[in-house]
Amino acid sequence: MYSVLIVDDEPLIRDGLKSLIPWSDHGFQVVDTAVDGYDALQKLKKHSIDLMIIDIRMPGMSGIQLIEAIRMTNSNIHFIILSGYADFDYAQKAIRYNVTGYLLKPIDEDELIEILGPLKAKMDKTKEIIQLQSHNLSFHKDNLLNGLLNTEYARENLDVQSKVEQLKLDWKKFTLVLIKERISTKQDANPLNSLKEKFETTFEPQKGMVFSSEHYLGILLKESVKTEESQKNLYETISKTANKVSIITSISEEFSSIYEVKHAFHETKSLLDQQFFYKESSVLKKGSELFIKGNQPTSIEILHNDFPLQDYSEKIYYAIDIANNEALSERILEAAQVMVNLHFTEEEIKKRFIQLVTNLLSKCSVAKPGLQRVITEVTISVVDIQNQPNFQSLVAYINKIFREIIGKLDVGDQTGQIKKLVDFIHRNYHQNLKLETLADLFNYNSAYLGKLFKNYTGNYFNTYLDIVRMENAKALLSQGYKVYQVAEQVGYTNVDYFHNKFKKYIGMSPTTYRKKEKTENAF
Structure with missing residues (x-):
């Protein structure tokens, strides 16, 4: 459809032309009307007009002046002029502005239609030529x-x-x-x-x-x-x-x-x-930030240049088991880091995550039969891993899958809370941990929490913390770290105090233990 704007200061003419002519039958559509030349120029900013039907005499700006103003910037619009008998000579002057035709008032419907037919054919031909030129260009x-x-x-x-x-x-x-x-x-x-x-x-x-x-x-x-x-x-x-x-x-x-x-x-x-x-961004450019950078350290040693599926299944399952959303996110992100370090492609990453999620859902299904319904529901979601547009959305989607399971776990009982506390100790043993502070964090009286902890682990809180620290200290000493470095990394600010603790739990001094490990490793 070609768009038409009717410009006339007489409402009867405007409304009559708009309603009496079957415009759509002839390939045209009246998109608006204007009351004078100034109004018409405003309507041109609003619409893309192909044909204007203009009264030659209007207050303020005549039809000729309007056409002259438009032709200064637009040579494509077609014009049909409306005039009275007295304006006939005046209307002929419009020919130099490439006016398609003119009609005498009162308007004869058939005369206007006779002009529209050839005009549409001409406009169709022009459009075809422009499209052909555009295609060639x-x-x-x-x-x-x-x-x-x-x-x-x-x-x-x-x-x-x-x-x-x-x-x-x-x-x-x-x-x-x-x-x-x-x-x-x-x-x-x-x-x-x-x-x-x-x-x-x-x-x-x-x-x-x-x-x-x-x-x-x-x-x-x-x-x-x-x-x-x-x-x-x-x-x-x-x-x-x-x-x-x-x-x-x-x-x-x-x-x-x-x-x-x-x-x-x-x-x-x-x-x-x-x-x-890359991180989600509307426009990628030089310097755009990667979601995960390569060659960053991870807690599990990579063997045979392949992803340790079982190791991460266990790590993530543990986070689900104690309903620890923070630990869940950390372990999923570390699994992603391993895949980046191994230079996996997008397809390989999605494949490994599908395997990992499937493995974990199987573990949850066996260990938590009461959650079978939600596990079945989220299993259907696994197929959408393949449709995630980027790494960031993929990791968020996998978190969402397992948080739906965590959301159905009964984590309000004492056992669930103690499991979360134990996990917290293993992740933060190097910090200045105190039972009183953690009791407040877990909303328990410190004395009562201490009893629950002893019943669950078999050790008092401070003893358990010391044991965790000593096990990590042994690992660091075996790697060749100096005693003062180990003491600092496992949470002791006083080296002598660490020395005494180590001897108490391990039965020898840190220095002796390191020498012993070095000798044994040499053979």
Whole structure:
């Protein structure tokens, strides 16, 4: 449908033209009316108009003056003039403004329809030519950009130089934006081809140039997008244009020559290809932060260059068993860290997590038959691990699965609370732990908590804490740490006090123990 604006100061004329003519039968639609020339100019800012029907005599601004004002900036709108007999000579002057036709008042419906038929045919032909030109231009753009991306020494290539000149790509600055569909279900070479025309309408020619390459849609901008605000505005424009299509976007650093686009393309493409590993962000760019950095230490030694599935099944199951959400998150995150250290791909990470979650749900099903219903419900959710768009959402999703199970556990009984306390000691033995402080944390009287703890572990709180510290001290001494370093790392500020404690529980001094371990390890 072609859009129509009716401009006349007489309400009867405006309403009559709008309602009496079967506009849609002839390929037109009246989108608005205006009471004078000034009103018409305001309506032009609001609507995209193809045809205006204008009264030649109106107060303030005549129809001729209105057409003259519009023609200064727009040569595409068509005009039909309405005039009285006395205005016939005046109306003929409008011919120089490329007016399609004029009608004498009172308006004859058939005469207007006779004008609309040929006008629509002419507009259809023009539209077809524009689309064909647009298609050819799109082909040339893609051809040039892919030439720049794939041609060695493109700057010296005469054919590439010629195309650069034809497309007038002598801009002072460039920024490349690369867009990729998050989940592609289509079979064509570039799933974003269906969106290309929309992006061309949004960005060309004022802001830049749109092209296709491989499975990506590129926007070559002729402006700076360095600030957070400008990047936010750009992403909002891109998202609005993409509408409901889920996309991911990366942006290059600014460059000064079109011949540098190859480097910018590989820079932005690499970001998109590795987007799974970055923290959630609207736009990926150089310096974007990884969700988990590689080669960070973990508590379990990696053997045979593979993920220790059983070890982490036990660690995470323990956190679930004592209903400790904090420990659960820490262990899931550490499992993820191990996979990053092993340089797993996105597919390998998702595969291992599916195995890990399945293994844990099986353990929970056997050990906690009372939770069978919730376990069955969350088991259905395992398939969605594969659909998580990035590492951050994947880890959050797995946490959510197990927290649903924890949420159904009866953790208010004394045994559950003591299990949480024991776990807390093992994770924080190096801190200045006191029963009184922990009793407050667990909402117990300290004397009563001490009795519960003794009944559960067989040891008083301070004795149990000392034992945990001594076991960790032994491990550190075996690794060759100095006595004062070990004392500090396991929670003792006084080395002599640590020395006495160690001798009491282990039966020898820390120095003697370290020498003994060194001798035994030598053989």
